[in-house]
Amino acid sequence: MTTANPNIRALAAQVLFQVVDKGQSLTQALPPQQSRLQDGRDKALLQQLCYGVLRQLPTLEFFLNQLLEKKLTGKLRTVHFLLMVGVYQLIASRIPAHAAVAETVAAAVKLKQPRLKGLVNAILRNFQRQQQALETALASNETADAIKHDHPGWLLNRLKRAYPDQWQQIARANNQAAPMWLRPNQAKVAPQAYQQLLLDAEIPCQPAQPHGAICLDSAVDVQKLPGFSDGLVSVQDGAPQFAASLMAGQAGEQILDACAAPGGKTAHIAEMVPDLKQLVAVDIEESRLKRVHENLARLSLNATVICGDAANPDAWWSGDQFDRILLDAPCSATGVIRRHPDIKWLRRNDDIAKLATLQAEILSAMWKLLKPGGTLLYATCSILPEENSEQVKRFLHTQADAELLNINDRDNVDTPGWQILPGEQQMDGFYYALLRKQLN
Ligand SMILES: C[S@@+](CC[C@H](N)C(=O)[O-])C[C@H]1O[C@@H](n2cnc3c(N)ncnc32)[C@H](O)[C@@H]1O
CATH class of the missing domain: 1.10.287 (Helix Hairpins)
Structure with a gap:
């Protein structure tokens, strides 16, 4: 494809091919294609097409199965994804049908398949003719x-x-698409005062939540947010914003954030308790730690940032036990599918048991780093009990000095922890369990 005049539908087909067939994440596959577009609206449309198709992949596959006589395989796979982009526009976008069809047909040329222009046109026209019957078949009990x-x-x-x-x-x-949530930096501005700044800037939002989070009525470019580059605010969903208040750090304490990158919760902890004795942020991925440094710098915050394996702390731990530990464990991310629809197609069933094993290893390694009397907040952005309540229940059975602290009467020893489901009060799916290490 030439870079001079990229066709957005062709770019979308290539991103989808990379994600669905090659196993790349959207975070890897989308930005290089977006960077080929100059206009912000074109970038947004490319994103909308990729996210939209990934949200409805089985439906689109179902329709194409009925419409295509022969599967498009091998070199023709990108055309298969192009057809999905075409049908997606017809069922779920506001793009006028004639423009959607014309642009999608033109994209076949950009994908170096000019001979398939006729096929793309015919399939999309057939879809328009048969749409009602196809939708009835989709809704039937057979499906x-x-x-x-x-x-x-x-x-x-x-x-x-x-x-x-x-x-x-x-x-x-x-x-569904997720709303944009903000986290006012409470070291610099009260949530209600930031809410007023948003309204003054004509950015409609809902009232600040008791834990400080603000949900916008619709997403805006971060650079338009009042004081963004001065560190007045960060973008973070409402559910992960409970972590810092559940941690309840106090002045003079030593706190560890064990799986910290990109640093959203590290920063939030530092914003809420500026006079900690020490805040240590650890992550195993060197490349992701760059984001932790960037976030802390933008917000004028400090933390000791370490690249290390939380399952093997001997390699990096100083030997000083922590008053509080946040373990925001690596997980299936099944609570944040609305923000990352590629997760549905990249995760595999047997990942869950592997992740649960890794989480258990990290949890027991971190427990040794906790002072007696200290608390550990176990968190995931998963909604699967294997990674959450069952994980914590197993830990409580095997770790004699661990006790469960109740989170707002939401949990008990049989189903420990607080499970937030996706969409609940407009938040992502998230899980918290607060554990205390008993005094000797
Ligand atoms: C859910 S993300 C953390 C998000 C972060 N707490 C925030 O709020 O911005 C999980 C992180 O765990 C890290 N990770 C995975 N395995 C790890 C390990 N064994 N030790 C330390 N970090 C690990 C991943 O690199 C990833 O950055």
């Missing part, structure tokens, strides 16, 4: 739930098992 709800079968089965009454609502929330 699998995984297709109707646009989830991989293994994940939907797990959701059905864990949430027999709520799985449909969860699936629906996973397939």
Whole structure:
């Protein structure tokens, strides 16, 4: 494809090919293609097309299966994804149908498949003619739930098992776009005062939540946020913003953030308690630590940043036990699918057991670093019990000096922790359990 005049639909087809067929994340595959576009609106459209198709992949696959006589394989796979982009525009975007079809047909040329222009045109026209019948077939009892709800079968089965009454609502929330949430920097501005700054800047928002988070009515470019470059505010969903208040750090304490990158919660802890004795931020991924440094610098905050493995602290730990530890563990990220729809297609069923093993290893390694009387906040952005309540329950059974602290009457020893589901009060899915190390 030439860089001179990129076709947005062709770029989207290439991103989707990289994600679905090559296993790249959207974070890896989208920015290089976005950088080929100059206009911010074009970049936003490319993002919308990629996110939209990934949200509805099984539905689009279902429609194409009915419309295509022969599967498009090998070198023609990008055209298969282009057709998905075409159908997606017809069912879910405000783009006028004639423009959507014309641009998608033109994209076949950019994908070096000029001979398939006719096929792309014919399939999209057929779809328009048959749309109603196809949608009826999709809704029929014959069609699998995984297709109707646009989830991989293994994940939907797990959701059905864990949430027999709520799985449909969860699936629906996973397939919706997430709102933009802000975290006012409480070291510099009170949430209510920041809310007023937003309204003065004509950025409509909802009232600040009791824990300080503010949900915008619609997303804006961060540079338009009052005081963003001066560190007055950060972008962070409402659910992870509970971490800092649940940590309840006090002046003079030593706190460890064990899986810290990109540093959202490290920064929040530092904003809320500026006079800590020490705040240590550890992450295993050197490349992700760059973001921790950038975030801290923008917000004028300090922390000791270490590249290390939380499952093997002997390699980096000074030997001083911490008053409080945040363990925001690596997880399936099944609570944040609405922000990262690629997760549905990149995760595998057997990842969950592997992640649960890693989480258990890190949890028991971190426990040794906690002072008697200290607290550890275990957190994930997962909604699967294997990584959350079952994980913590197992830990409480095996770790004699661990006790569960109740979070706002939300949990008990049988189902420990606070599980927030995606979409609940407009937040991401998130899990917290607060554990205390008993005094000897
Ligand atoms: C959920 S993210 C953390 C998000 C972060 N707490 C925030 O609020 O911005 C999980 C992090 O765990 C890190 N990680 C994974 N395995 C780790 C390990 N064994 N030791 C330390 N960090 C690890 C990943 O690199 C990733 O940055």
